[in-house]
Amino acid sequence: MKVLIIRRDNIGDLILTTPLISTIAKDMNCKVDLLVNTYNQSIIENNPHVGKVFLYSKLHHRSKGTSSLKVLFQRLKTIIDLRRAKYDVAIIAKEHWDKRPLQWAKLAGAKRIIAIGNDCPDIVTDAIPETQEQLHLVNLLDRLTGPLGCTSKPGPLELYVTPQELADIKAKIEFPQDNLPVYGLQISSRREEQQWQKEKFVELAHKLTAIQACHIMLFWSPGKSDNKLHPGDDDKADFIRAQCADLPIIPVRTNSVRELMAGMSLCDQIVTSDGGALHIAAGVHKPVVALFGNKAAWLWTPWGVPYEMLQGKDYDARNISVDDVYTRFVSLQEQVRKNTAMDEA
Template identity: 40%
Template structure:
C-alpha cells in the first residue's frame, strides 16, 4: 500500500477532447491520495480546458512549434527547455502517459524529467524507462476514459470512474451573457447550444437542418438558442472557420429568441457553453467540453467510433448512420432524440432519491 503523500504528473498534450476525457483520472487520483501533489502538463492550445480544475495543484503548459511562428518558434523552444528543467527539479514519484496506446514521443519526454516511475501503455515488450507498463486494450471496445483509467491500477486506484470536469470562468460567462439581445433575455424556456462547426467533413450537419430543427424545437418546447461556431473564413487554407455558415443560420432563425456566441478563444467557448441547459452538436472537442460542464446532449457522429468517444457521464442521445456521414441524419431524427433526452431527464428527476 502506497503512502498518501505522493507526487504525480499527468502528460496530455494533444487535442481538447482528449484532455477533457482525462479529467476523471485526476479526480480519481485525488480521491485516493487527498494529500498528493498532482500536476498536469498540457500545451497552450488545450490549457483552458483544464483551468480551474479542483483536483489539480498545478498546470504546466508550453507552446508547440507548429502553433508558433517566425522568431517566436525559437522562443517557444527555449521556454520548453526551461519547463523541462523546472519539471525535472520536481522529481515526481509518478509520470502518467494517458495516451490511446504506446506513445514513444511522450515516453521520451517523460524520461527527460527523471521521475521515479513512468506509467504508460505498451503494445509488446516494455521499452526502457517505462517502469509500470500496462498492456493496451487493443481490440476491446472501451471508451477512451475507461481505457486510460486502466493506468491507475498500479497506483491502487480502484473506485468507479468519475465524470468529466470542466470549469467555466464565471466572470467571462457574465460578460458574454451581458451582450445577449433583449429578444433572447426577455424570453423564457430552456436554452439549447447549437454548435455548427466540426473538424471532419463527415461530421458537419447542414445549416438548413439546424434552422429547421431550431424552429421545431422552439414550437414544441419554447427553446431559446445560443449559436456557436469556429470563427474565420471558410476559405482560409490554414485556419478555416464558419463565419459564413453562422451568418446564414442566424438569418434563417432571426424570428426566434437567439444569441450568437462567436468564440475567438477556448475559454470563451467554455464560458458560453456553461450558459446553456442542453446542447446539440457533432462529435468533437466542444461536445466533450459540454459534457464536462454537465450538459445533456444530442450528438451527431460521423466516422468516429461512438463506443470510444461518446459523451461521458451525462445524459445523451447519439445519432450515427450506417454511412458514417452526419449529413444523412434527418431533422426528424434529431427532434425525436431531443424529445427522448428531455423526457429521460424529467423521468430521472421524478424518480430521484428524494422520492
C-alpha cells in the same frame, strides 16, 4: 508522491482526462501536475486537483509575433523545470503509448513511467496490457491508475466555470431573463464527415421553436473557412442566422474555449457533432444529442451526462436526418424530466 500526467493532445482528449486527474488526486491525497500544450491549457483552469502546469508549445500553435527560437527556448526551460520537480511517477495519458510524450517522461527523469501498450519500450516501468474491449476513453485511461493502487471508479468530467465568466458571457450576448428553455446548437466540426449541413440546422431550429417557446443559442468556431491555421464557420453561422431571422436565435461568437464553456453552461440541452465542443458540453454537465461520423463512436460518447447518439450511414454525420435528430432531442428531454422527477421524489 509526486505525479506528472502528460497530455499534449486536443481539447477533447484533455477534458476526458479530468476523471483520471481527479481519481489520482483523491485516492493518493495529492495535487497532480500536468504537462499540456498551450492550445488546451485553459481547460484545466480552476481545477482544484491540479498542481503545477507545464506548457508545451507546438510550433504551429505559436501566437503571432512569437519566433520559433523563443518557442524552442521555452521548451528547454520546461525540461529543466520538469527535472527539478523530481517526479516519482509520470503517466502517459493516451489509449496507447506514444513516442513524443514518452520522450517528455524520460526528460522529466521520473522514477516510474506508466503507459498502455503490449509493445512498450523498456523505459516504461509499468506497462498496462492492451484490451480488446470496446471501452470508453475515460475507462481506458482509468486503467492507468492500477499500478498506483487507486480503487475509485472514474467520476464525471470536470470543467470549472467561474461566476465572473458566466456574468461576462451573459452580458456579451444579452442573455434573456424570461426563464424560457435555452437550447444550444453547436455547428462546427473539423472533420468533413462530422459536419452536419447548415440547411439541416436551420430546419431543426424551426422544428424546436415550433413545439415550445424557447431560445436557441448558436455556437460556432469563429473565423473564415479558408483560414489554414484555424478554419472557422462564420459563413455557415451567417447563413443559419439569415434563414432563422424570425426565430429567437442568440448568436454566441466565442473567442476562447473559456467563453464556449461559459456559454454552454447556460443551456438546458445541446446538439453538437463529435469533437471538443461535445466534451465541453458534457464537461459542464448538459444533456447532449451527439452526431457522429466516427467509426469508434463508443470511444468518444458523452461521459457522465444523459445523451442520445446518432451515427450516420457509412460513418458520415451528413447522412443523419433532421427528423431523427429532432426525435432523439425530444426523447432526451423526456429522459431528463423523468430523471429529475425521480431525484426529487
